[in-house]
Amino acid sequence: MRWIWIDKFLEFKSGESAVALKNVTLAEEHLHDHFPGFPMMPECLMIEAMAQTAGILVGESRNFEEKVILAKIKKAAFYHFVCPGDTIILHARIDSIAPEAASTSGEIMRGDERIAQISLMFSHIDNNLAGKQFPEENFVFTDMFNSLLTGFVENKATSEQTE
Amino acid sequence: MAMSRDKIFEEVKEVLIDALGLDDDEVVADATLMGDLGAESIDFLDIIFRLEKSFDIKVPREELFPAEAVLNNPDFVSGGKLTEKGLAELKDKMPHTDLTEFEKDPNVNNIADLFTVDAIVNFVEGKVA
Numbered sequence: 267m268r269w270i271w272i273d274k275f276l277e278f279k280s281g282e283s284a285v286a287l288k289n290v291t292l293a294e295e296h297l298h299d300h301f302p303g304f305p306m307m308p309e310c311l312m313i314e315a316m317a318q319t320a321g322i323l324v325g326e327s328r329n330f331e332e333k334v335i336l337a338k339i340k341k342a343a344f345y346h347f348v349c350p351g352d353t354i355i356l357h358a359r360i361d362s363i364a365p366e367a368a369s370t371s372g373e374i375m376r377g378d379e380r381i382a383q384i385s386l387m388f389s390h391i392d393n394n395l396a397g398k399q400f401p402e403e404n405f406v407f408t409d410m411f412n413s414l415l416t417g418f419v420e421n422k423a424t425s426e427q428t429e
Numbered sequence: 430m431a432m433s434r435d436k437i438f439e440e441v442k443e444v445l446i447d448a449l450g451l452d453d454d455e456v457v458a459d460a461t462l463m464g465d466l467g468a469e470s471i472d473f474l475d476i477i478f479r480l481e482k483s484f485d486i487k488v489p490r491e492e493l494f495p496a497e498a499v500l501n502n503p504d505f506v507s508g509g510k511l512t513e514k515g516l517a518e519l520k521d522k523m524p525h526t527d528l529t530e531f532e533k534d535p536n537v538n539n540i541a542d543l544f545t546v547d548a549i550v551n552f553v554e555g556k557v558a
Contacts, residue, residue: 337471340448362478366490367471369478387475 270410271315272356278418281327283359286319286414292350307348309382312374313339316384320358320370322411324388326419327363330407333400337367338387346381348374354381361385366393432557437484438550444479445546448472456546463541473544480549486556493552495522496540511535525551 277285290307292298297305317336325334348354358372367389374382391400442456449466462468468476477488491498499505499522505515516535520528526548531539 338475340475362481364474364478364490367474367478369475387471389471389474 269314270318270414271311272318272414275319275414275418276355278323278326278415280419281323281360281363283357284319284323286315286356286358288315288354288356290348290350290352290354294350297350305350307352307354309342309344312344312348312354312382313342313384313386315354316356316358316372316374316382317386318411319356320360320372320386321388321406322415323358323360324363324368324370325407326415327360327368328390330404330412332390333392333404333406334368334388335391335406336386337389340369340385340387341371342382342384344382346376346379348376348381352376366390432554434550434554437553437557438546440483441480441546441549441553444476444483445549448475448479458545458547458550460546461542462544462546462549466546468544476549480553484553484557486553488552488556492522493549494544495519496543498522500537500540506537509537511537511540523548525555 272286272288275284275286277283290297292305297307300306300308321334321336325332353376355375356372357375358370360368360370362369367387369385369387371385372383373380374384438458442453445451445456445466446453449468449472451466455466460466462473462476473494474490477490477493480486481488496519499511499515499519502515502518505512505518511519516528516532523543526543526545528543531543
């Protein structure tokens with residue numbers, strides 16, 4: 267099982283930017299403990315949701331050929347709590363991309379209200395880490411991730427596998 | 430008009446403060462990126478991206494930080510030290526870096542000390558000239 271922290275994409279501009287949506291619900295069990303009597307989405311999971319939005323954007327820009335791993339949180343600032351019943355919108359854009367890595371920035375919004383600003387660095391690990399070997403299959407972009415993009419971009423990773 | 434060295438230093442300093450989460454007074458000319466300023470490998474790429482944006486230049490990673498390519502070549506490294514060939518290659522690839530001290534003991538473990546704030550300023554100076 268993979269924890270997926272975005273429900274769907276609203277917009278996807280290949281190599282440029284992406285907008286994703288997440289509905290927060292009390293059915294997410296961790297909210298019962300975080301915190302009892304005051305359920306709120308943990309900030310670390312908002313970072314993960316942004317990493318998924320931006321990571322898919324980075325991966326798609328190289329046809330999912332790279333294993334894209336979150337390598338650095340450059341900035342994470344939070345301005346409001348996110349609670350069950352909220353819909354948050356994640357805006358991510360690519361600032362720089364090179365064969366070895368990519369840098370992204372983004373905001374999380376609830377309506378007109380800015381919830382967070384999150385800037386990240388991703389490593390293309392096959393081109394990094396001094397030539398260390400990783401499994402050949404792309405363990406980052408699995409079917410669950412690819413399904414999020416259905417209707418936005420041609421599902422390149424899956425179509426190549428089935429050819 | 431070309432940027433003055435002081436102006437370049439100030440901008441490089443800003444880049445390093447943002448990329449590495451440093452205090453203003455930590456970024457001095459002879460500070461080493463890894464030893465003194467705590468940079469890790471992904472930070473080097475972050476620094477490159479930020480330099481590109483700040484100075485509107487292209488920075489191929491192997492130009493600013495060519496050591497990895499040198500270290501991975503068996504012709505250039507022997508017994509944990511750079512060979513003469515390796516030293517010559519490093520000199521050729523790192524004209525922006527002072528190798529005088531390193532030449533006395535070209536141990537691969539000392540290579541990290543070559544990446545100083547000054548070396549970045551020299552590199553950028555060459556690019557924006």
